[in-house]
Amino acid sequence: MSITLLMCGLLFGGALAWFLEGVKAQSARWVSLLTVLVIGGYFAIALNATAYDFSTLQLLVRVAWISSFHIEYALALDYLSIVLILLTLFLALICVLVSWQEINDKVGFYYFNLLTSIAGIIGVFTAVDMFLFFFFWEVMLLPITALIAIWGHENRHFAAIKFFIFTQLSSLLMLVAIISMSFIHYQQVGQLSFFYQDWLTLDLPLSISQYLMLGFFIAFAVKLPSVPVHSWLPDAHTQAPTAGSVLLAGVLLKTGAYGLIRFVLQLFPQASVNFAPVAATLGVVSILYGAKMAFAQQDLKRLVAYSSISHMGFVMLALFSFNAIAYQGAVLTLVAHGLSSAALFALAGMIYSRIHSRDLNHMGGFWLNTPRMGGFALAFSAAAFGLPGLANFVAEFLSLVGAYQRYPILTILAAFGLIGSAIYGMVLFQGVFHGKCQVKQQAVNDLSSRELLVFSSLLALLIFIGFYPNSILGFFQSDSIIIAINNTVGVSK
């Protein structure tokens, strides 16, 4: 199987969409839909065909790239990246579908950007050369920034710049840490290396590794995002076009969590363990603060954006509890939140396309005309506040059960987030669908069949995972990296 082919395919599809749109209008949509389907199919088939055991990292490609720094083009896969790539591809499909009628300007270039960013994200999930990782990490930002800046809402330039500067600044810190690591490798082994698995063998003194860990941590915390460096997210999500928000919330935030799992925890186990109380506290603060802020918002997309912050707080808390259950919970949260927040942003987009407003004050009473949409909205907000039976519940439950083993007090505080989430969930759902109708009812149509397809596929997955989480968790029973870390560090009760 070739991940490179996967990325090239997406790039090629994007370019083709861009080119063909000039030749024949409307073709870009179909081309990108087809591309995503073909790529997704290819990935699924290739996965089935391989004989690798993905419970550990399987190196797929490793060739020299920049010889003066011993930088290599190296890609690898394990279940974590596979699950995240599948999520990415699925959401890519959703993105293509939700943009179907929303985007009417420069459609070809739009889809080009969309597919390019997907390619970049897949790169992030597979790169094991740290320079390459950083390369993809940055490259994926460009098209997403373009999506926000070109097709966004009224304040798009500000949001795009803010988004870009936040992530860029933090990732420069990471770059410094990456370079430092390679230099340490040089000092210890006598050769620069950016290869992830080389780094795992390094013997880092704690005095150094804590700073390096911090460099990585900040970059990923910004992407996750965690309070207090979260504030790019509400703006970016709010201003982005629907697909942009879906992509941001569904996948981009996951790269932060992925980075924490793959790099922060595994490269710097001891430093992470030492830092864990702080990180876990940040996670809890994010949960509570995000929930509180979500409640305060008038803007539908901002509300959902803050709810994402809250949910990602669970990931942070869970990851830094060093507990296998919590780890599973964190991974599942990634998937569940990816689906549910994508759905909520899609919902916001659909409402926006109907009433051209995101202001909750302009909404209310939509149920009358849009019972289907209301039903789905209910289900997705229920997912947001962790209703059992949907994927998010299992994810949060596992995270908290696991985290409780290590941080009882923090977990109890985090559990108050459940109340907070119920509050903003109510505000979200009732604000839109209950109460008296504020706008002309005729304007608000129920779901079209395309929208129905988007929602029902998302909901079906949420329910499926909600009742059969082992479909995902099954992959993470045996490879508990947390156990490995606990063993190396020697943490035990």
Added chain:
Amino acid sequence: MNDAMLPLITETVLACLPFYPLISFVLLISFGKHLSWRVAAGLSVGAMVFSALSSLFVIQQLSIDVPVITSHLWTWFTLAEEVNQTTTSINIKFYLDGLSAVMISVVTGIGLLIHIFAAAYMKEDENFSRFMAYMNLFIVAMLILVLADNLVLLYLGWEGVGLCSFLLIGFWYHEKANVMAARKAFIVTRVGDTAMAIGLFMLFKELGQLTIVDITQSAQTLWTTGDDKAYWIALLLLGGAVGKSAQLPLQTWLPDAMAGPTPVSALIHAATMVTAGVYLIARMNSVFLLAPQVMTYVAWLGAATLILAGIAALAQSDIKRVLAYSTMSQIGYMMLSLGAGAFSAGVFHLMTHAFFKALLFLTAGAIILALHHQQNLFKMGGLLKRLPFETALFAVGLVCLIALPGSSGFFSKEAIIAQLWSSNTAGPLLWTCAIFGALLTSIYSCRLFFLAFMGESRFEQSLQPSSSKLVKYSLIALAVLSLVGGMFGNIIETSLAQVFPLVTRSALNEPNWLHSVAIATPFVGIIFSWFYFASYRSKDSAGLNKNIFIESTSGLANFCRQGLGFDCLYHWLLVKPYCSLAKLNRRDIFDQLIMLNAWYVALLHDVLKSSQTGKLRWYAAAIGLATFLLLLVLSVDVISTEAS
């Protein structure tokens, strides 16, 4: 039938039992708009019939030899605890024993009757099928709750019923009040749920188990009575229970929940969902028994709630709110009973209460419908003559509520009161509370009856009594159940005997007047009201001051009417601060802080820009100045490095 096949069949039936209404729900929600009333009603009620028959069948299979029937569907997820190297599977698995048998029979039985009633009652509503769908979904969640083999699955049902309750309270979503009531109900119960969730985390940490049977076993082996951990866990579970069962201090949502359609109030907010807290405590009795202190809390909370709700009920003017407070108060009895260790009495009362409270609510619903949605008691009056059938049914319900001898309420309530005095965790003081509560019950019931059914008719318009046979039959069935429900006492006693352990009782000797007092109390209340509320039942309207039919505006009455000020307290203590905090920080203080940096940079830009004057001489001077400054810096640096 092949004997060997029987367990398998039973298992299958049990496994399918909760899912008939689910099928109906899915169909109704997907195609509801296109279905006629007949089909929609048939579908939802039919599903309930299936469930009810299935539960009848499985309960039949329970016996002394087969005390428990389980049905394992699939493994939900597994919790691998690496420290103890234990792996716990959380299964989607149903567990039927005596306790859940009682519960499913109540849920499916009463549920079926209420569904039948609702099918007729809501016939005219344009969202009929949506309503029936929600009701079905509720039944699914409730059945999962009571059949759950582990606490996580129980939590699923627990949250599911909460969601349905929310949806049904806000069913008429155009009214702001309904919407807010729904929101309140959900959020307040969510507070309790969160406590319960924390309880689960704690349970898992301490015992490594979440399956109820395993918890029972390991709790008894790992903990001794009065263990700290048991105390906290029991307390947290109690938090969940008080939320769901509308007990102090999380009781405020229930009166508002009456905003929902009446069948909802009957099904969810009287018969089934609100008793989930009682079920939880009964189910987790092993843990509670290890924490006698918490048992005492349970009893006291129950007692406090029943008195508080009784007082509040005295001042209500809305017929449904009276019933709501009465529900709170009756659940207070159940809690009191559980706290006193009288688990089966509590569960028995749960069942009888379900019968008569469903009857009361449904009848009230029929009356309200007949009165064109008039719910104010002070605007009713004299309905005895105008709606004799409904009056009779209502009277039956009230008789049970007051617990007049012979009625079902009598058996269950007496069973509770009888066990209080000498209980280890209750005692004479709580017994007195219970008696006082019974007195209150009979007084507010009489007040309600007099106001609504006796005296001069104050409702001018013509009435529209329902002519639907479905309504009549379901009401009659409930009335019969209410009257004869007391006979199930023995069956329940025996079936529950295997579920609940024997609770040791203190050797306190019981005075022999106890029973007489308990039996006499309701009559005292009736007699008291007969005279005290004489004006309410007087037919002589001309000679009377009409003012008594205007709601009293005195402070005390208002205070009571508003549920003794809890709403106000919470509003100022929690809601208001949270909202104003949210409002205050709408612009996100962290964002502001970070954007402050942007502001600094912009300031720097402005300052520096002003240095770009375009004047050559200034530029030249700047070169000199900068050189001079650098010389200074250099010399300072030189001195400092040489000094060091």
Added chain:
Amino acid sequence: MTQLMLHSLLPVLIVAFGIVLSLLLIAWRRSQKLILIFTITIFSVALLASFSLFVDLADAVQVTTLVKVDSYGLFAFMLVLVASIAVSVLSSMWLTHTTEVHDEFFVLLQLVVLGAGILVISDHYASLFLGFELLSIALVGLVGYSRDSEFSVETSFKYLVLSACASSFMLLGIAFIYSYSGSLSFSTEQLMFDNMSDLSILVRNYGHGDVLFYRVGFLLFMVGIAFKLSLAPFHLWTPDVYQGAPTPVTLLLATVSKIAIFIVLMKCWFSQAIFVDTKSSDENMLFLMSIFAIASMLIGNALALKQQNIKRLLAYSSIAHMGYLLIVLIVISPQSVALAWQSALFYLTAYVLASISIFMTVQLTQYHHNKSELNVDDWQGMFWQNPSLAVLIIVAILSLAGIPLTMGFIGKFYLLNVAVQAQQWWLISALIIGSGIGLFYYLRIIFVLFTIVNEKNIAKELIPVSLTLSPAVNFSVMIVIILSVLLGIFPDLLGNLLVTVN
């Protein structure tokens, strides 16, 4: 003088003879086209010569005490020549707008290149001085070249006076250094510093001054250099001159003069053996350089923040870039010098390529709007009208901002490598903050390109740029784009060249 020495001086000699020949050509026949072609030919021949030399040269060649030819200098000279060719091409576009024959422009241009050529190979303060002044004085002529422009006098006056001032500071500095060390050669000082104790004996014996004079001298020397590199706080002239000068000359200022002077600074600096880890090195000098670097990064970026005029904006951004580049001077030990050189040359290449791209576009669009002042908003919606040109700008801007896929990122990566190895955390912090501020205005430009212009926007009288580009221009645009992206993705193509030669 051996044949090797002559051979190694060939590129510079070619340019020098080119100037003489140009003068003869002018005397023979005045033709705009002819002189243009001749100039470009001279540059190309010099480029070829330096490339062959670059490939052949095994070791540095000392040609008299004044000049030392090494491959780094040669590479820099190649950069200078490439930039000069771009300048010639650009100016040919610009000069056709008048009927006059502008042969002296090209002679001046060749003089600038000669000055730069001398600078990059100089090994002595005298040759430095010669190159420096040759460059400056020729530039003064070029800066004020368009006499019709309202700004020409102002610009050239500012440049003349200020640069003369700065030169005098530098000369005074050189005099001080000389008074202390007794030599005007870069490299001999190394000897002196290696024997610190000997030096003090020397000083005591002769009484010829104090180490203080050396330090002050070096600072004054740096003032001159910093002025030319427009390092803060000697940056004030930069935006005014950039704005007032004709666009090709601005490009010249931004590239040729900066490359040459930075290279000579590096040579001078490294020959003084100032290293972080070496005990004998002068910490105060390192400190001084850090101040320059940090101040430039922050001030340059902050000044560009809300700037509308593109040329001024680029001026400010160049201040910041020179600040970044100063990082390579602060290296840990002599072993890292090679990396520092590679970093500097790579970074400069990226910078030159980006500058050429942007100024090319500025030149192309300037006359479309029929005004000499080009604002950022004038590029509104260019992506939809002139995608190739817009992509050129985007790639250049991203390169300046140091975003992956472009050379600029690799350049920044090199710099960070140097800084991390020298453990200069303050510099790194400043670089990160500076980049953050920089992103703001870089992104602003890019977003302007993407603005979707519809009827509503036209009211603002901002008509989107739509040009028809000649195939040649289009081709060169494509070449530049491909080159900068290619080198951004496969930096080995250039990096290996820099590594293997020395």
Added chain:
Amino acid sequence: MIAIPLSHILILASILFVIGFIGVITRKNTLFILMSLEVMLNAVGVAFIGAGSAWQQADGQVMFILILTLAAAEVALGLALLIQMQRRFKSLDIDNLSKLKG
């Protein structure tokens, strides 16, 4: 001959230099600015000659000759611009030249 210490010469040169520089920044008339620049350059010349003689080398004098050349070239350019300025603005006030700013 009493040897004058090098430092004295350098200090003298510095003083001259500063005087020249102050001239540049205080004079409004362009001509005087050019003259002040000459003073600065000559101050540097003094420093070079002093240093050269202290080290008994010709380098200082060579540099001085180079500086003279530079000064001549600069003045030539300066005067040319001065004429331009006079033609265009009818004034030699340097402060008039401040259109480019911001």
